Amino acid sequence: MIKIYFRNFDPLSRALIIGLGEKRAAFHKIEAPVFGADVDLLNIDPEGRTPILTDDMWGNGAIIREAMPAFEYLEDTIPSPHFFPGGPMERANVRVFCSEAIRDFAPLYQTLMEEKAHKILNRAGSPDMQKMRHLRDGAREFLEVTAARTAKGGFMIGGKFSLADIIIWAQLSLLDYFDLVSWDLNYEGKQFYSGLKQRPAFRAVLVDTVAGINPPPHYRNLDF
Secondary structure, eight states: OEEEEEOTTOHHHHHHHHHHHHTTOOEEEEEOOSSSOOHHHHHHOTTOOSOEEEETTSTTOEEEOSHHHHHHHHHHHSOSSOSSOSSHHHHHHHHHHHHHHHHHHHHHHHHHIIIIIIHHHTTOOOOOHHHHHHHHHHHHHHHHHHHHHHTTTSSSBTTBOOHHHHHHHHHHHHHHHTTOOOGGGOHHHHHHHHHHHTSGGGHHHHSOOBTTBOOOGGGGOTTO
């Protein structure tokens, strides 16, 4: 049985859950605290990182403590559908895109966690309004770029489903959880995201919530 130790507000945790769903893998989710780490997670990784994938099919089991190696592991053990389709150059392009997407999203994610999640869960005051404006501007630009890239082929790279799509889907779902996207301002982006939410694999991230921070009503609506 595959297990994934995840944090709800960790975009790479969300991506790995979606990826497991796309591979139609049987897996069990173990949720870690939004901030800090509990005993279960620390027993697996003293640094308390997420996501972590474990698989007991290899005797004593496999423990993979980084998201990208976990995706590579799933690609090797469950080949279809491919996370890295095509020839060597296409696969390299997917890996480069994913690396850049994770890097580029990091500042937006850090502000989100500081101004929304941390302040709400720890009762640490109200969000900084200037930072929130930058956060919403960043979310709007993120959706515009995504919609433009998928306008022709429907996917992020070369008209083929890949890990690049999963990474972006996970990031977009987190922005949606915090109601940071004005969907009515981008029809193409809204249609794109609505289509994603109807994929069976995507629903696994829609069921999880964090006590004290509820998503907007449309979050679980598959046809919003």
